Amino acid sequence: MKKLSLLLAFLWAGYTGMAQVEGIELQASGLTCSMCSNAIRKSLTFLDYVDQVRANIRESMFTISFKKDASVNFDELKKKVEDAGFFVASMKVKLRVDHQAIRNDHHVKTAYGTFHFLQVKDQELNGLVTLRLLDKGYVPAKAYKKNAVLTSRACYQTGLAGACCAEDQVEPGSRVYHVTL
Amino acid sequence: MKKIIVIIGLACFAMHIQAQELFVYTEPASNVPARSLGLRLTQQIPVQKTGAAVGYQALPEIVWGASAKLMLHAEGFFNSRGGSVGFDGASLYSKYRFYSQDDIHRHFRMAFFGRLSYNSGAIMQEAIDLNGQNSGMEWGWIGTKLIDRLAISGTVSWLNAFDNGAAQTKKWPSGYRDAMGFSLSAGRLMLPTVYKDYDQVNLNLMLETLGQANLKSGDMFLDLAPSLQLIFKSRMRIDLGYRFAVVKDLARPVTRMALLRFEYNIFNAF
Numbered sequence: 001m002k003k004l005s006l007l008l009a010f011l012w013a014g015y016t017g018m019a020q021v022e023g024i025e026l027q028a029s030g031l032t033c034s035m036c037s038n039a040i041r042k043s044l045t046f047l048d049y050v051d052q053v054r055a056n057i058r059e060s061m062f063t064i065s066f067k068k069d070a071s072v073n074f075d076e077l078k079k080k081v082e083d084a085g086f087f088v089a090s091m092k093v094k095l096r097v098d099h100q101a102i103r104n105d106h107h108v109k110t111a112y113g114t115f116h117f118l119q120v121k122d123q124e125l126n127g128l129v130t131l132r133l134l135d136k137g138y139v140p141a142k143a144y145k146k147n148a149v150l151t152s153r154a155c156y157q158t159g160l161a162g163a164c165c166a167e168d169q170v171e172p173g174s175r176v177y178h179v180t181l
Numbered sequence: 182m183k184k185i186i187v188i189i190g191l192a193c194f195a196m197h198i199q200a201q202e203l204f205v206y207t208e209p210a211s212n213v214p215a216r217s218l219g220l221r222l223t224q225q226i227p228v229q230k231t232g233a234a235v236g237y238q239a240l241p242e243i244v245w246g247a248s249a250k251l252m253l254h255a256e257g258f259f260n261s262r263g264g265s266v267g268f269d270g271a272s273l274y275s276k277y278r279f280y281s282q283d284d285i286h287r288h289f290r291m292a293f294f295g296r297l298s299y300n301s302g303a304i305m306q307e308a309i310d311l312n313g314q315n316s317g318m319e320w321g322w323i324g325t326k327l328i329d330r331l332a333i334s335g336t337v338s339w340l341n342a343f344d345n346g347a348a349q350t351k352k353w354p355s356g357y358r359d360a361m362g363f364s365l366s367a368g369r370l371m372l373p374t375v376y377k378d379y380d381q382v383n384l385n386l387m388l389e390t391l392g393q394a395n396l397k398s399g400d401m402f403l404d405l406a407p408s409l410q411l412i413f414k415s416r417m418r419i420d421l422g423y424r425f426a427v428v429k430d431l432a433r434p435v436t437r438m439a440l441l442r443f444e445y446n447i448f449n450a451f
Contacts, residue, residue, distance in 0.1 A: 027285070029283040029284050029285050029286075029287075029288070030281070030283030030284070030287070030288040030327070031286070031288075031327075032286050032327065032329055032330055032370060033203075033370055033383060033412070034376055034379055034381065034383060034412070034415040035203070035383070035412055035415045035416065035418075035446070037376075037379070037415070038379050038415035038416060038448070039213075039214040039217065039448055041379075042214075042448035042449055043214060043215075043448070043449065045449075046216075046449045055379075057376035057377075057378070057379070058375065058376040060285060060286065082249050083214060083215035083216065083248075083249050084214040084215070084249075085211055085212055085213070085214050085215075085246075085249060086283065087281070087283045089283075089284070089285055140283075140284055141282075
C-alpha cells in the first residue's frame with residue numbers, strides 16, 4: 001500500500017505544474033426557464049466530487065466548486081448537463097499552475113487529461129489561469145467547426161491522442177482536451 | 182375551404198401569442214431530465230356535453246426520464262360515468278428526441294413519439310381519444326422552437342383505434358378507425374420579468390390548437406385551448422386550461438372541457 005502511495009505520488013509529480021482545478025464556470029445552451037436551470041444544477045450536484053453549484057438563471061451560467069483534492073472530470077460534467085436535456089455552450093476552467101511552459105498547438109499532460117493548447121503565444125503560465133475548452137460539445141457546433149483552422153492535428157476531431165500527438169509523448173488513445181486562454 | 186381558413190387563421194394567431202414549452206395539452210420535443218421522475222394528476226371536467234355518459238376524468242401519471250433522449254409516461258384513466266368513478270384503463274407513451282440545435286436561450290428540437298392505450302369504457306364518440314376514451318395506438322412527430330421566452334411547437338400524428346375490450350361491441354367499420362392528429366402550440370414565460378432565484382414563481386401563458394381528422398370520412402374537429410401555468414420552487418407545476426371546439430364535424434359528446442393539473446418533479450430520483 002505504501003509502495004502504491006509512493007508510486008501515485010511519483011506519477012502525480014510527473015504531471016508538471018498544472019496541479020489543481022479551483023473551479024469551473026459553465027454556460028449551458030437551450031434553456032430559458034428556472035425549472036430547466038434547476039434540472040442542470042441538480043444533475044451537476046449528483047457528481048460526488050462537486051461541492052457547490054451556484055446558478056445565474058438569467059444567463060444560464062453555473063459556477064461549480066469542488067471538494068478538496070477532487071478528481072474533476074470535464075466529460076462527466078458535460079454529460080450531466082446533457083442528461084438534464086441541454087448542452088454546454090462554454091466551459092471555463094480555473095486552474096492553479098506552477099511555472100508551466102506552454103507552446104501553441106502542443107500538448108501538456110496534467111492530472112485531468114492532456115491539454116492541447118490552441119491560439120496561444122508560447123509562454124510560461126504561473127498562478128491562477130483560466131482555460132476555455134474548445135472540444136466538440138464544449139462550444140456551439142458552429143464555433144467548433146470554425147476553430148478547426150487552429151490546428152491540423154487529428155486529435156481535434158477525435159478528442160483522443162493519436163499519431164499526431166507522439167512528438168509530445170502523449171499516450172495514444174488517451175483523452176486530449178483542446179484549450180485556449 | 183372554410184376549415185382551412187380557420188386553421189390558418191388560428192395558426193397565425195398562435196404565432197403571435199407567446200409561452201414556454203411545458204405545454205398543457207401537448208408534449209414538446211424536449212424531454213424531462215434523465216433519471217428524473219414527474220408525478221402528475223390531471224383532472225378534466227366537462228363544461229358542456231351533449232350526452233350524460235361522459236363525466237369527470239382523473240388521469241394519474243408517472244413521467245420518467247430514461248435517458249437524455251428518451252422519456253416514458255405511464256398513465257391511468259379514471260372516469261365518473263353514471264355517478265361513480267371507475268378505472269377504465271391505462272396508457273404508455275414514449276418520446277425520443279432525435280434532433281437538437283441549441284444556442285444560448287434558444288433551441289430547435291425534433292422528436293418521435295408513440296402511444297399505446299387500453300380502455301374498457303364504452304366508446305362514446307367518432308373522434309379517437311387515446312387519453313381516456315379509446316384503446317388504440319398513435320405515433321407521430323414533434324418539432325419545437327424556443328426563442329428566449331417564447332416557445333412554438335407543432336405535432337403531426339397518426340391514430341388507430343382498437344375495440345374497447347371484449348365487452349364493447351365494434352362501434353365503427355374498420356375504415357373509420359384511422360385519424361390524423363395535429364396541433365400547434367405557443368407559449369410565453371410572463372413572470373418573473375427578471376430571474377433571481379429558484380424560488381420565484383413562474384407564470385406561463387399558452388394557447389394551443391388541437392385537431393383531428395378522420396382519414397375515411399374527412400370529418401374533423403379543431404379545438405382552441407388557452408391555459409395558464411404556475412411553477413413553484415422550480416419543481417412544482419399547476420396547469421389551468423380550458424378547451425373548446427371551433428370546428429366540430431367529428432362527433433364528440435363533450436366540446437368544452439376545463440383542465441386542472443398538478444405536477445411534482447423529483448430530480449436525480451435514481
